[in-house]
Amino acid sequence: MSAVDSPADVPPGSSPATGATASGAVASSAVASGAFPGGTVSPGTVRRRGWRSGRTGRARFFRSELRLVFGRRRNQAGMAALAAVPVIIAVALRVTDGPTEAGRDPGFFSAISGNGFFVALAALGAELGLFLPIAVAAIAGDSIAGEANSGTLRYLLTVPVGRTRLLAVKYAAIVVFVATVTLLVAAIGLLAGLALFGGGPVTLLSGVQVSLAEGLLRLLGVCAYLTVGLCALGAVGLFVSTLTEQPMGATIATTMLAVTSFVLDSIPQLDWLHPYLLTHHWQAFVELLRDPVAFDALRPGLLSAAGYAVVFLSAAWARFGGRDVTS
């Protein structure tokens, strides 16, 4: 600390990257590093100021966010639970040997004994009622509130991560998570179904038979449609997450909003309200299993989801942009 040669003309990092500056920083920090035992290198000596690449920077933070979401044990356990449902469905139907409740639309369960392909659709349909919304609510509710709760939010913001950028990265990670779990349920359902019941040409709801390959393509379409719908719920969850420092509270509130939407959707007297409900159009994914595909029937769901996403992402931005971060 006392023997630094020329600290005054080498403010580390304050001047453009030149060889002289870099070596000056090395020299001064090497002298000064006795502060902690074993310290020999200044943390910044290898950094070159002036390096700028917003694009790579954003991708790095986004990748870090994905690692955070998918690396967390709680989330891995949740994904395992989601993946277990199609296996349970397939095994249960295999053990009980055939359906008893035939003719129920969309009738995926009754079709399973004939073709394992339908396990994927049955599982998606079943999990859409609660499990998938809970998973989305858990991730979205945790997004901002979790960082606020652990205090990491203040450190991210002072890095700095702009608040708009943080919301964008958080939402992008939610979208990736939603797509992943939807595909995961479909893929596990497909594997379990094909293993236990075998595959073959797929008989669509309209009675037309298509190849298994086309069936898979339509299954991908179903996943995409459900991803869009669930991402709207993710936007709601992101907004709720900006309101609190309690991630659990945000998750529960988001789940309750989804469940309330289901309940309202099941009350016939409220049919005027149904088209505007967040979850109303989700079951329309079955339209992808008609021939030809009823794209007109998918449009309201996509528009509704886009509307919800725009409104709640804007609300999240407005709320979070000016909020005092005191956690």
Added chain:
Amino acid sequence: MPEVAVRSTGLSKRFGRQVAVDAVDLAVPRGAVYGFLGPNGSGKTTTIRMLLGLVRPTSGGHALLGRAMPDGAAEVLPRIGALVEGPAFHPYLSGADNLRRLDAADRTADPRSSAARIGAALDRVGLTAAAGKRYRAYSLGMRQRLALAAALLVPRDLLILDEPTNGLDPQGTREVRALVGALAAEGVTVLLSTHLLAEVEQVCTDVGVMHRGRLVAQASLAELRAAAAPRARVSTGRPAMAAQVLRELGLAEVAESSGEASAALGAVPPEKVVAALVHAAVPVRGFAVDAPDLEELFVSLTGEGFDVSG
């Protein structure tokens, strides 16, 4: 590069009806180690949060490294390392992974040197051995060190450290103070908040004193020490006579009251004053040299001790 690293004018924050920070005019000279001193609850952390753009001021403004905030945040914050109200990291990630995440979030950091910089930062705070351990298993001292490592991930022009020695054992405290000294020697400006006067006396060149949301004093330590110069105090029945002697000796700031005369001692040796008084036949009842230490000075500014919650 401006001569003032941190400047605020009339910076104020009201939470509801409570005024947390009241018209604070900070001026942290470039290259200084500025001790931001005040009892707990005096508004230091709220001020720091406002400086970093986490909390929006109710009124007033500030500039960091010559750039007005919050407009200059994206440009100026990468040059600032901060420790705000204790360490905070993801508990289920290792120390190194937590730093990796913060580095990834920094758009201005070069990803190619990321691993080397993280290793060097951990090394500098003595955490290399615990780098792979989960954060939740860290002791408070290790957590504090990790937060310091995060502040040192890239070269900084300004460090804003809120109570950096909190929770550290005496050895860790010494190491952090030495680190702050080393960084200052490299030319980094440091704003260090603390409620420990000893910390200010040991590492700071400048000091600002917060009390109940107001900045009640701000000066370089040298100026304060001069203000705290020793005074000679004479108890006597003839204060006017004593004051005359003190004046003749060339002492400044001569004051007299009933039963006492006093003056700033300056460079005059006390024994010479006593001899002069006796020589002039002043009836001296008592003679004392009062050298108020910084603590007395600060207590007189804030009206209370420093470990007391305000």
